[in-house]
Amino acid sequence: MTPVSSAFDRRVAPGGALAEEAARIALVCRAMALRFADGGRLLVFGDGGGSADAQHVAVEFVHPVVVGKRALPALSLSHDAAHLTAVAGSLGFEEVYAAQVRLLATEKDIALGFSSGGRRAAVARGLGAARERGLLTIALVGEAEGEGGGGPVADHVLAARSGDPLVVREIHMTVYHLLWELVHVFLDQPEAAR
Numbered sequence: 001m002t003p004v005s006s007a008f009d010r011r012v013a014p015g016g017a018l019a020e021e022a023a024r025i026a027l028v029c030r031a032m033a034l035r036f037a038d039g040g041r042l043l044v045f046g047d048g049g050g051s052a053d054a055q056h057v058a059v060e061f062v063h064p065v066v067v068g069k070r071a072l073p074a075l076s077l078s079h080d081a082a083h084l085t086a087v088a089g090s091l092g093f094e095e096v097y098a099a100q101v102r103l104l105a106t107e108k109d110i111a112l113g114f115s116s117g118g119r120r121a122a123v124a125r126g127l128g129a130a131r132e133r134g135l136l137t138i139a140l141v142g143e144a145e146g147e148g149g150g151g152p153v154a155d156h157v158l159a160a161r162s163g164d165p166l167v168v169r170e171i172h173m174t175v176y177h178l179l180w181e182l183v184h185v186f187l188d189q190p191e192a193a194r
Helices: 003-020 022-037 049-062 081-091 093-104 121-132 165-188
Strands: 042-046 074-076 110-115 136-142 156-160
Touching: 003 156, 003 165, 022 110, 022 136, 022 156, 022 165, 042 049, 042 093, 042 121, 049 074, 049 110, 049 165, 081 093, 093 121, 110 121, 110 165, 121 136, 136 165, 156 165
Parallel strands: 042 074, 042 110, 110 136, 136 156
Antiparallel strands: none
């Protein structure tokens, strides 16, 4: 097998597994749309590459690239170095998202945490704080952290079925674009939410 074909082969099974999750992803989008319709906001966070994904998601919701789609309130908790370092310095890095969730979130909000590989204590604690406050919680994780794998506890855990962190992030990107698009479908066509 050539390196080129290997690169493609590593993506085939995870992509097929994502397609099998269509119904679950639609349920997540419906739940998110109901929160947005009730005045909720999306709070997004992640460590490492997940922090870049969090910023990407927040921007897409706040400033939709598709003309005619409404902007929805979203905030990346990963982007402000001053907040992160202040909390990390006084409470420890594991609390950087949980502290912000406790301060900023309401029970109408949505928390979306990214963890593409390894155990991310800050992401898990952020999602835990969000659950304690009554937020809708969603975790995008890698295969090892999927349900039963010791990853973040959330109302909805969407695991990319790959052990390769690059492929996991690619699957996550597809998932959060689906989240954005289908949330708008449910908001624009309320009968679909029924």
